[in-house]
Amino acid sequence: MSARFGPAGNSDSFSKVHKSSADAPGWIAGLGLDCYEYQCGKGVHVGEETARKVGEKAKEAGIALSLHAPYFINLANPDPEALQKTIGYITSACRVSQWMGAERVVIHSGALMKRTRREAQDIALRSLREVVAACDDQGFGDIILCPETMGKINQLGDLDEVLELCTVDERLLPCIDFGHLYARSLGADDGAEAFDRMLSRVEEVLGRERASRFHSHFSHIEFTPKGGEKCHRTFDDDGGYGPDWTPLAAQVAARGWSSTFICESAGTQAEDALEMKRIYESFR
Ligand SMILES: [Zn+2]
Numbered sequence: 057m058s059a060r061f062g063p064a065g066n067s068d069s070f071s072k073v074h075k076s077s078a079d080a081p082g083w084i085a086g087l088g089l090d091c092y093e094y095q096c097g098k099g100v101h102v103g104e105e106t107a108r109k110v111g112e113k114a115k116e117a118g119i120a121l122s123l124h125a126p127y128f129i130n131l132a133n134p135d136p137e138a139l140q141k142t143i144g145y146i147t148s149a150c151r152v153s154q155w156m157g158a159e160r161v162v163i164h165s166g167a168l169m170k171r172t173r174r175e176a177q178d179i180a181l182r183s184l185r186e187v188v189a190a191c192d193d194q195g196f197g198d199i200i201l202c203p204e205t206m207g208k209i210n211q212l213g214d215l216d217e218v219l220e221l222c223t224v225d226e227r228l229l230p231c232i233d234f235g236h237l238y239a240r241s242l243g244a245d246d247g248a249e250a251f252d253r254m255l256s257r258v259e260e261v262l263g264r265e266r267a268s269r270f271h272s273h274f275s276h277i278e279f280t281p282k283g284g285e286k287c288h289r290t291f292d293d294d295g296g297y298g299p300d301w302t303p304l305a306a307q308v309a310a311r312g313w314s315s316t317f318i319c320e321s322a323g324t325q326a327e328d329a330l331e332m333k334r335i336y337e338s339f340r
Contacts (some may be wrong), residue, residue: 057268058340059315060120061333062091063325064273064318070326078109085117089329092119093318094158097127100148107155112153121158122202122271122318125149131180131187131203131221132166132212139183143190150196155227160200160271160316162231165213165221176212181224188225194285202229202271207236207285209318215254219261230258231271235288235320238299239279247305255307268313274332275320282309291328301332309339 062084066074070083077094084092090113096102114121126145131137149161150279168176184203191197203221205215215230215237222228237245245254259267275287276297289297308315318328 057312059229059308059314059336059337060316061329062089062092062093062119062316062318063172063329064093064124064320065325066094067172067326068323074175076153078106078113081110081114081117081119081121083097084326085119085329087326089326089333090118091122091316091318093122093124093162093305094152094156095124096152097124099107099126099147100152102152104155107152111156111158115139120316121156122160122162122316123149123153123156123158125161125163127164129164129165130166130169132169132171132176133183139186142183143187144239146187147190147194147196150191150194150199153199154196158199159176160202160229162202162271165203165206165211165218168212173217177220179218180212180217180221184221184224184228188228200227200229200271202231204231205233205236205271206238207233207239207277207279207282208242209282211240211284215257219258222262226266229266229269229271230262230307231273233273233320234299234304235273235275235277236285239277239285239308242279242281242284243298246299248307251304251307254312255313268311268315270313270315271280273320274299274304274317275322275325275328288322290324291331292324302335305332305336306339309336 278286321328
């Protein structure tokens, strides 16, 4: 089994030449990449025809699809009306995923909203149970929801919180955003030892088989000492932004895991995904 690599949305180099995301899967496959994360961060506004077209092209090109649900999803909001909206956003994301044949939907964990981490986490756990039940009721039980680790310190979603969210249902997989974890730890979550500790923790909570299929975002990130994540960078940016891909690639290759890595570099996500794949392959 091998890890998979691809871009989050459309890189600048793609958008310069192409207008339609339906062209993306073929273009990505042409580079030698394996997957594509379709972006619905600002809302789920994609129609059935477009979704099916992207799905057909992805199938032809052998590109695995995932979908990023709206950024404003907050599982830790205790308001029942807000939960109904959240369920609506996630089930719409699942509907589009089903049209596309996307296997995974990435969802943000939430914000603390001035609560303690534990209080916020308990609300998020309850919300996620309802989200999973609603997805099952509406026929989306085959779509894998992936709660994401978040980059700002006052957001819910450190690694342990996301792993606990994943215990709500055995189908859930974590979306481990290593850039976010690096930013919220102010640069501490970086290097061979840290990556070994993190991957071992995932395996400890979810078991090896499930851990091996984890979903992931990777990019270099700039952070501030108080808040954590400031912005996504590219591999070419000077300034010493981390985390370092090479030791993580070595760990994933050594474990023989088939994780999915979506590169979220700002503008060069396809090129940087290819660089990630090249380094990973050098360890196999
Ligand atoms: Zn995200």
